[in-house]
Amino acid sequence: MTITSTRRPAPPRHRQSGRRRAGRRRGRRIRVALLVCLSVMVLATAGAGWLYLRLDGNISTFDSGGLSGHRPDAAASKGENVLLIGSDARTDGNDKLGGGDKDDIGRSDTTFLLHIYADHRHALAVSIPRDTLVTVPPCRLPDGSWTKTLTDTMFNAAYSVGDTAKGNPACTQNTVEHLTGLRVDHTVVVDFKGFARLTEVVGGVKVCLPQDVHQNDLDPHRTTPGRLLFAKGEQTVSGQKALDYVRIRHGIGDGSDIGRIKRQQAFVASLLKEVKSRGLTPTRLLPLADAATKSLTVDSGLGSADKLISFAMALKDIDLHNTKFVTLPWRYDGSRVAIVQPDASELFATLKADRTIDGKNATGRTGKPKATPTASATPASATPVSGAGIDVSVYNGTTVTGLAARAAATLTSDGFTVTGTSTAATQDHTGTSVEYGPGELSRARTVAAALPGAELESVTGPGISVVLGRSYAAGPAATPPAVPTEVADGARSADDDPCSNLTYG
Numbered sequence: 313m314t315i316t317s318t319r320r321p322a323p324p325r326h327r328q329s330g331r332r333r334a335g336r337r338r339g340r341r342i343r344v345a346l347l348v349c350l351s352v353m354v355l356a357t358a359g360a361g362w363l364y365l366r367l368d369g370n371i372s373t374f375d376s377g378g379l380s381g382h383r384p385d386a387a388a389s390k391g392e393n394v395l396l397i398g399s400d401a402r403t404d405g406n407d408k409l410g411g412g413d414k415d416d417i418g419r420s421d422t423t424f425l426l427h428i429y430a431d432h433r434h435a436l437a438v439s440i441p442r443d444t445l446v447t448v449p450p451c452r453l454p455d456g457s458w459t460k461t462l463t464d465t466m467f468n469a470a471y472s473v474g475d476t477a478k479g480n481p482a483c484t485q486n487t488v489e490h491l492t493g494l495r496v497d498h499t500v501v502v503d504f505k506g507f508a509r510l511t512e513v514v515g516g517v518k519v520c521l522p523q524d525v526h527q528n529d530l531d532p533h534r535t536t537p538g539r540l541l542f543a544k545g546e547q548t549v550s551g552q553k554a555l556d557y558v559r560i561r562h563g564i565g566d567g568s569d570i571g572r573i574k575r576q577q578a579f580v581a582s583l584l585k586e587v588k589s590r591g592l593t594p595t596r597l598l599p600l601a602d603a604a605t606k607s608l609t610v611d612s613g614l615g616s617a618d619k620l621i622s623f624a625m626a627l628k629d630i631d632l633h634n635t636k637f638v639t640l641p642w643r644y645d646g647s648r649v650a651i652v653q654p655d656a657s658e659l660f661a662t663l664k665a666d667r668t669i670d671g672k673n674a675t676g677r678t679g680k681p682k683a684t685p686t687a688s689a690t691p692a693s694a695t696p697v698s699g700a701g702i703d704v705s706v707y708n709g710t711t712v713t714g715l716a717a718r719a720a721a722t723l724t725s726d727g728f729t730v731t732g733t734s735t736a737a738t739q740d741h742t743g744t745s746v747e748y749g750p751g752e753l754s755r756a757r758t759v760a761a762a763l764p765g766a767e768l769e770s771v772t773g774p775g776i777s778v779v780l781g782r783s784y785a786a787g788p789a790a791t792p793p794a795v796p797t798e799v800a801d802g803a804r805s806a807d808d809d810p811c812s813n814l815t816y817g
Contacts, residue, residue, distance in 0.1 A: 386495050431674045446470075451486055484499075516586075653729075655796040
């Protein structure tokens with residue numbers, strides 16, 4: 313007898329229903345995953361937004377009302393110029409790192425003028441020694457009044473105009489623009505705390521010491537060596553130790569500020585290496601920006617996190633080898649530093665023309681560069697002139713790049729002392745004029761004799777100034793300007809060995 317089971321297989325629709333249930337479970341899992349991802353993205357975006365707001369709250373700006381009303385032409389160069397000032401102000405807790413009185417007058421301890429070439433693939437930083445004798449143009453005081461022009465004044469005195477604890481970055485910018493004839497697009501001031509934090513965030517910076525360094529090398533008033541601060545050789549420093557390294561002056565080499573400048577250039581180069589090795593991305597930059605902005609003072613053009621980070625991102629294609637450091641051409645003048653002309657004017661002419669230190673066209677444009685007048689190609693005056701003992705300032709009253717450097721070379725070759733070159737208040741001058749103050753007519757005639765076609769013009773202010781016009785620019789054209797050989801030979805690249813060329817004398 314055969315027994316037949318009465319159980320029947322489930323209808324197909326029941327099996328299909330099970331598949332649908334499984335599908336619904338998978339769909340729920342996918343939706344949950346998508347919701348989780350979306351939530352993470354929202355939180356990440358909110359977090360980044362919160363951090364940007366935090367950075368904005370960190371940033372301090374200085375009043376642009378203190379900038380000169382007679383600034384160089386913004387269109388003279390397609391590149392950008394950034395003034396970097398290391399302040400020794402003791403406010404906001406900086407006295408704990410650098411010592412001294414928290415209410416002391418703020419000074420500029422280190423200054424770089426960074427030229428970012430128009431091709432955004434090259435950069436050149438020019439160190440300006442703090443003891444350099446310069447002309448400090450009128451600067452605004454805290455009460456709103458303006459100072460008179462000061463000549464033969466130490467460069468770092470410009471930052472102290474007004475005798476305030478936080479210093480006067482606008483006055484330093486005015487002085488640099490007057491000195492170089494270049495328009496400064498942005499100014500950034502970093503104090504002790506900002507510097508120390510930045511070195512900590514990057515995990516330290518490699519430096520090299522030519523000898524052991526003790527406490528009395530940082531503080532020469534000590535009667536005993538004190539504890540060992542740095543051992544001879546290569547090492548990594550951050551925070552307070554990094555600050556001590558860049559401030560050491562008396563215990564290494566000849567103890568000069570020039571020697572310290574070379575070590576500071578090596579330090580900044582090493583810092584750039586650390587930053588670049590981590591990659592210039594917003595994710596990497598945000599922690600750096602958070603550390604730096606807590607102690608940054610910037611111009612209004614960089615007065616937000618978005619502007620600062622966008623500016624930093626624009627530098628990501630500049631190779632370390634194409635980032636150079638030089639020092640303003642100098643010589644000793646007693647215990648101070650004097651500017652060497654026409655070398656300084658030629659250096660600034662190359663920056664204005666966006667020519668690199670090795671003579672390359674870095675304008676970002678292809679094709680043969682337009683010829684630019686240079687000092688080396690300028691003939692001496694037609695009639696022999698002796699300018700011994702006569703000081704003169706030279707201003708470019710045209711849009712021709714390098715014209716002031718060209719005239720400065722002519723005057724220097726005739727024995728004049730060129731105290732500075734800059735851009736005139738307007739660039740529409742047809743003829744060349746020699747402006748002279750009370751009692752300067754005889755000397756002004758000698759200057760005019762060195763510049764055929766120049767006309768004399770009496771002014772109320774002191775001294776003698778030359779304002780160049782298009783008639784002077786129409787002189788013989790020449791090859792593009794070049795960095796003086798001595799300046800180029802002393803340059804440091806950001807990828808150089810940290811132990812190379814650290815002392816002077």
